[in-house]
Amino acid sequence: MSAKSKTTVPLRWRKDVERVLITEAQLARRVKILAREIEKDFHGREMVVVSLLSGTVMFLADLIRHLNLPLRLDFIGVSSYGLGTESGELVFTKELRIDVRNRDVLLVDDILDTGRTMSRVLPKLRALKPRRLKTCVLLDKPGRRVEKVRADFVGFAIPDHFVIGYGLDFAERYRNLPFVGVLHPHVYKEVSKHICRK
Numbered sequence: 001m002s003a004k005s006k007t008t009v010p011l012r013w014r015k016d017v018e019r020v021l022i023t024e025a026q027l028a029r030r031v032k033i034l035a036r037e038i039e040k041d042f043h044g045r046e047m048v049v050v051s052l053l054s055g056t057v058m059f060l061a062d063l064i065r066h067l068n069l070p071l072r073l074d075f076i077g078v079s080s081y082g083l084g085t086e087s088g089e090l091v092f093t094k095e096l097r098i099d100v101r102n103r104d105v106l107l108v109d110d111i112l113d114t115g116r117t118m119s120r121v122l123p124k125l126r127a128l129k130p131r132r133l134k135t136c137v138l139l140d141k142p143g144r145r146v147e148k149v150r151a152d153f154v155g156f157a158i159p160d161h162f163v164i165g166y167g168l169d170f171a172e173r174y175r176n177l178p179f180v181g182v183l184h185p186h187v188y189k190e191v192s193k194h195i196c197r198k
């Protein structure tokens with residue numbers, strides 16, 4: 001397959017996806033390296049991976065399969081009830097069940113954007129007194145930051161585009177795309193028109 005065909009948006013998605021930002025192969029390569037970096041940092045100690053629902057599904061599944069150390073996995077549900085591409089008010093939809101006191105914790109999210117989500121979740125986790133707390137995100141949009149947060153492990157730093165695929169959604173859709181793509185602006189413009197009419 002030529003380099004061009006790998007970055008061409010599959011016909012099925014051409015109406016919604018402007019372009020492929022990160023290919024399936026690039027994702028696979030980077031996630032593997034990221035896992036090595038995390039492994040080294042955790043010195044083979046057992047960890048609790050705390051993942052934020054639902055955008056992390058694919059990244060998490062790939063990442064933990066490359067982590068050669070004992071781990072337990074739990075989820076926190078957070079939903080930002082914004083319908084467009086801006087995050088709205090944060091609501092917790094699922095609480096952590098595993099006791100993380102004195103444990104080494106890795107918090108995993110799909111994307112660090114304004115930082116509002118992380119800045120709400122981190123104090124909540126710190127209050128549970130883990131021994132160590134590190135953060136990992138697949139994507140980072142540093143140009144969008146509102147809150148002063150950073151991630152310890154970052155897959156890719158990307159420019160300020162609304163992206164979908166590999167777990168990331170727009171209005172709960174497109175999570176199943178195997179690549180990360182830039183959402184066509186006409187898609188969210190149509191949605192906001194629809195919301196304004198209501």
Ligand code: IMP
Pocket residue numbers: 055080087109110111112113114115116117118161162163164168169170
């Ligand atoms: P933050 O709270 O603004 O940092 O945003 C974090 C959350 O917003 C992520 O976990 C995503 O669910 C969502 N988000 C931010 N940017 C994007 C994007 O480009 N595509 C899809 N979801 C995004």
Ligand code: MG
Pocket residue numbers: 052053054055056110
């Ligand atoms: Mg999310």
